[in-house]
Amino acid sequence: MPDADQQAGGPLDRSHVLLTGATGFLGQAVLEKLLSSYPTTRVVLLVRPKGSMSGTARLPGLLRKPVFDRWRERVGDAEVERTVAERVTIVDGDLEAASSTDVVLPGDLDVVVHAASTVSFDPPIDEAFRTNVSGVAGLYAAVERSGSDPHVVHISTAYVAGVRKGVVTEAPLAHDVDWQVESAAAVAARAEVEAASRRPEVLKKAMGTARGEHGKAGPQRVASAAEQARREWVTKRLVDYGRSRAQSLGWPDVYTLTKALGERVAEQQWAHAGHRLSIVRPAIVESALSHPYPGWIDGFKMADPLIIAYGRGILPEFPGLPDSVLDLIPVDLVVNATLAVAAAPPDPASPAYFHVSSGARNPLPFRGMYEHVHEYFHRHPMPDQERGHIQVPSWRFPGTSQVLRMLRTGERAVDMAERALLRMPASDRTRDWMGSVHRRQQELEVLRTYADLYLSYTQAEVIYDDSRMLALHRALPPERREAHGFDAGEIDWEHYLQGVHFPGVTAVMRSFSGRRRSAAGEGAVTLPERDDVAAVFDLEGTVVASNAVEHYLWAKLASLPRSQWSAEIVDLIRSLPRYLRAERRDRGDFIRTFMRRYEGVDEAELRRLVDDVLSEAMLQRTMPEAVRRIRLHRDAGHHTVLITGTIDVLVEPLASLFDEIVAGHMHSRDGVWTGYLATPPLVDEARAAWLGRYAESHGIDLSRSYAYGDSHSDRPWMEMVGNPQAVNPDAHLFRHAKRRHWRIHRWGEHTQGRLEALLDSVGTEVRR
Numbered sequence: 001m002p003d004a005d006q007q008a009g010g011p012l013d014r015s016h017v018l019l020t021g022a023t024g025f026l027g028q029a030v031l032e033k034l035l036s037s038y039p040t041t042r043v044v045l046l047v048r049p050k051g052s053m054s055g056t057a058r059l060p061g062l063l064r065k066p067v068f069d070r071w072r073e074r075v076g077d078a079e080v081e082r083t084v085a086e087r088v089t090i091v092d093g094d095l096e097a098a099s100s101t102d103v104v105l106p107g108d109l110d111v112v113v114h115a116a117s118t119v120s121f122d123p124p125i126d127e128a129f130r131t132n133v134s135g136v137a138g139l140y141a142a143v144e145r146s147g148s149d150p151h152v153v154h155i156s157t158a159y160v161a162g163v164r165k166g167v168v169t170e171a172p173l174a175h176d177v178d179w180q181v182e183s184a185a186a187v188a189a190r191a192e193v194e195a196a197s198r199r200p201e202v203l204k205k206a207m208g209t210a211r212g213e214h215g216k217a218g219p220q221r222v223a224s225a226a227e228q229a230r231r232e233w234v235t236k237r238l239v240d241y242g243r244s245r246a247q248s249l250g251w252p253d254v255y256t257l258t259k260a261l262g263e264r265v266a267e268q269q270w271a272h273a274g275h276r277l278s279i280v281r282p283a284i285v286e287s288a289l290s291h292p293y294p295g296w297i298d299g300f301k302m303a304d305p306l307i308i309a310y311g312r313g314i315l316p317e318f319p320g321l322p323d324s325v326l327d328l329i330p331v332d333l334v335v336n337a338t339l340a341v342a343a344a345p346p347d348p349a350s351p352a353y354f355h356v357s358s359g360a361r362n363p364l365p366f367r368g369m370y371e372h373v374h375e376y377f378h379r380h381p382m383p384d385q386e387r388g389h390i391q392v393p394s395w396r397f398p399g400t401s402q403v404l405r406m407l408r409t410g411e412r413a414v415d416m417a418e419r420a421l422l423r424m425p426a427s428d429r430t431r432d433w434m435g436s437v438h439r440r441q442q443e444l445e446v447l448r449t450y451a452d453l454y455l456s457y458t459q460a461e462v463i464y465d466d467s468r469m470l471a472l473h474r475a476l477p478p479e480r481r482e483a484h485g486f487d488a489g490e491i492d493w494e495h496y497l498q499g500v501h502f503p504g505v506t507a508v509m510r511s512f513s514g515r516r517r518s519a520a521g522e523g524a525v526t527l528p529e530r531d532d533v534a535a536v537f538d539l540e541g542t543v544v545a546s547n548a549v550e551h552y553l554w555a556k557l558a559s560l561p562r563s564q565w566s567a568e569i570v571d572l573i574r575s576l577p578r579y580l581r582a583e584r585r586d587r588g589d590f591i592r593t594f595m596r597r598y599e600g601v602d603e604a605e606l607r608r609l610v611d612d613v614l615s616e617a618m619l620q621r622t623m624p625e626a627v628r629r630i631r632l633h634r635d636a637g638h639h640t641v642l643i644t645g646t647i648d649v650l651v652e653p654l655a656s657l658f659d660e661i662v663a664g665h666m667h668s669r670d671g672v673w674t675g676y677l678a679t680p681p682l683v684d685e686a687r688a689a690w691l692g693r694y695a696e697s698h699g700i701d702l703s704r705s706y707a708y709g710d711s712h713s714d715r716p717w718m719e720m721v722g723n724p725q726a727v728n729p730d731a732h733l734f735r736h737a738k739r740r741h742w743r744i745h746r747w748g749e750h751t752q753g754r755l756e757a758l759l760d761s762v763g764t765e766v767r768r
């Protein structure tokens with residue numbers, strides 16, 4: 001049944017409304033309210049294309065968003081379809097291109113609600129200016145071109161006031177900055193920074209770091225890591241340009257600077273040209289108090305990452321002032337305020353300004369927010385796989401500089417610990433240490449990011465006066481106030497935060513942790529049955545708990561009388577530092593250097609030894625978990641592949657486990673090995689190239705395939721598949737696997753045989 005505001009003749013009756021930013025958080029809520037509660041309005045949406053989808057093609061996806069659920073439940077699918085068909089049209093277009101004549105807006109617009117914006121605090125400077133300043137200019141040009149004379153409600157932000165203390169009134173900003181000069185400089189910055197990033201000294205530095213990190217993974221990996229580093233350098237620099245320019249002009253970040261300049265554009269291009277303009281400045285918009293339903297939110301908004309991080313126990317302190325006001329406002333109040341403003345246009349050329357904020361009349365101090373969050377998570381802790389529930393820390397608010405000092409000390413300590421661990425040989429213990437360092441690093445990264453982004457908001461000493469907005473609320477007919485009011489003074493923070501907002505923003509995380517827990521409890525692995533999937537295994541450290549040096553020892557000692565063992569072992573030990581140096585440089589170099597020891601070996605004799613003696617040693621050192629996993633893949637119909645730099649003769653004992661074995665070959669003359677390889681060793685990128693060809697010729701879908709490896713040098717080929725899994729990884733691969741959320745296995749804890757025991761068994765066999 002239509003309520004009072006749905007009657008024809010109400011506010012915005014028969015208005016044609018242009019809405020930008022309808023796919024965003026606030027825009028969705030405005031669109032829902034217009035469709036569900038303003039039945040005589042028509043709405044045109046400016047939607048930009050995304051990926052391969054045009055703006056128009058994005059509409060069905062938009063209408064399936066939860067914001068429309070209650071309305072859909074109330075009126076039914078057919079009515080939603082009918083309403084949209086009759087009342088909604090789309091103009092495909094990007095704000096950045098709105099100045100071009102391609103963007104054609106209707107000529108009968110009554111109202112424009114301009115909500116589209118880049119809202120990230122720290123985008124590269126040119127991106128922020130393109131949308132929030134030049135894009136705004138383009139939009140006003142497009143509206144002007146259309147011949148319409150609408151009342152424009154320009155959505156800005158309370159934070160355009162910049163870094164200041166005290167009360168800020170609902171009035172124009174004092175503009176001393178020339179937006180055109182700043183826009184031109186911001187756009188030019190990209191070309192400047194791109195050129196600087198190609199300077200030899202920058203590239204050499206990127207190459208040096210890439211070589212240190214990825215040298216073992218091969219030259220292509222080094223080159224792509226260096227290029228990636230160059231691109232990241234460009235982005236970081238442009239973010240820095242934005243932040244520095246904003247701060248040098250008195251704003252905390254490029255977002256608020258560009259929003260402030262956007263207001264200037266609106267005043268100059270629209271109000272001063274004799275049109276009606278209202279500027280609405282919300283504070284921090286959060287989940288709905290009641291409409292479309294309590295707790296509705298689209299993704300995580302500004303305060304939510306902090307709330308979640310606190311609930312996960314990873315914010316031991318935060319650099320905020322306990323008495324600074326955290327100015328939150330529920331999204332439905334912002335929507336109601338926006339539409340009430342839209343229905344009450346000011347005189348042409350006299351823009352009106354409104355704050356939609358809570359700080360002036362119903363302040364929520366940062367410490368009050370902390371107490372609500374603390375109490376909420378104390379009563380409803382987040383689940384945790386290992387600890388059952390996460391205990392949240394108690395903050396003492398020791399002061400910004402002390403928290404920042406703690407942060408810097410922590411960052412230095414984990415950095416040193418990581419560097420030391422990366423130099424240590426891989427073992428369960430180093431992996432445990434690496435795991436702790438990684439966790440701590442993540443915590444500090446979260447704290448650093450939020451401290452950098454939010455510091456100025458959590459120590460703001462500014463109050464946004466909202467008298468004009470309150471007057472507008474009070475001017476609503478009493479029967480409209482409940483469903484369409486926007487008095488922030490009425491918010492009960494305990495109810496809103498603990499009863500509505502926190503449960504809403506933590507619901508996704510809780511169900512995600514629940515799913516992860518039940519997945520972790522599954523025990524048995526089931527693999528999809530397919531014949532276009534490969535499971536590719538590295539050998540040493542992944543399938544067998546041994547390495548090339550050990551294989552050599554087995555082979556060599558089995559061929560020597562016991563009396564000559566010690567001389568051979570001493571010689572090998574003396575050469576080990578040389579081999580280790582080669583290994584650190586390049587795995588291929590190591591194999592080439594080490595294989596020279598096989599010079600003079602009679603191949604037929606070695607084969608006999610492998611059959612009689614070494615196969616037993618090799619099988620004893622095979623990890624049972626690896627064997628089980630290989631069999632699982634076989635049972636699922638996958639192609640099982642072993643790929644190794646070790647010589648083919650030595651891996652023959654494993655032939656029955658795999659469909660394909662790819663190993664090295666020794667060069668021989670008259671059946672005697674020369675100590676040289678017959679072909680280059682199949683390591684790092686050479687393996688990746690082989691795998692690519694194998695997949696093509698055998699119809700393998702790599703995105704569904706599996707790779708198991710233990711070393712950082714395995715990354716190039718492991719990254720080609722959809723399911724890379726690290727087995728007993730070395731420190732570099734462990735770090736990479738953690739960052740990319742790869743599965744990490746610890747196999748072989750019970751694998752039989754220390755080296756001495758095996759040598760004994762080899763000796764016994766030989767003596768027999």
Ligand SMILES: NC(=O)c1ccc[n+]([C@@H]2O[C@H](COP(=O)([O-])OP(=O)(O)OC[C@H]3O[C@@H](n4cnc5c(N)ncnc54)[C@H](OP(=O)(O)O)[C@@H]3O)[C@@H](O)[C@H]2O)c1
Pocket residue numbers: 020021022023024025026027046047048049050093094095096114115116117118119131135155156157158259281282283284285286301302
């Ligand atoms: N959220 C807050 O706490 C808050 C507080 C104060 C003020 N505000 C203001 O409220 C407005 C809406 O914010 P929000 O939180 O809803 O942001 P949001 O969720 O990020 O939505 C931004 C919207 O702008 C669109 N957009 C961005 N760049 C565009 C471009 N170049 N061309 C066309 N459309 C573009 C986006 O479209 P795509 O879907 O194509 O990306 C999306 O629809 C903004 O003006 C913001 O400054 C927000």
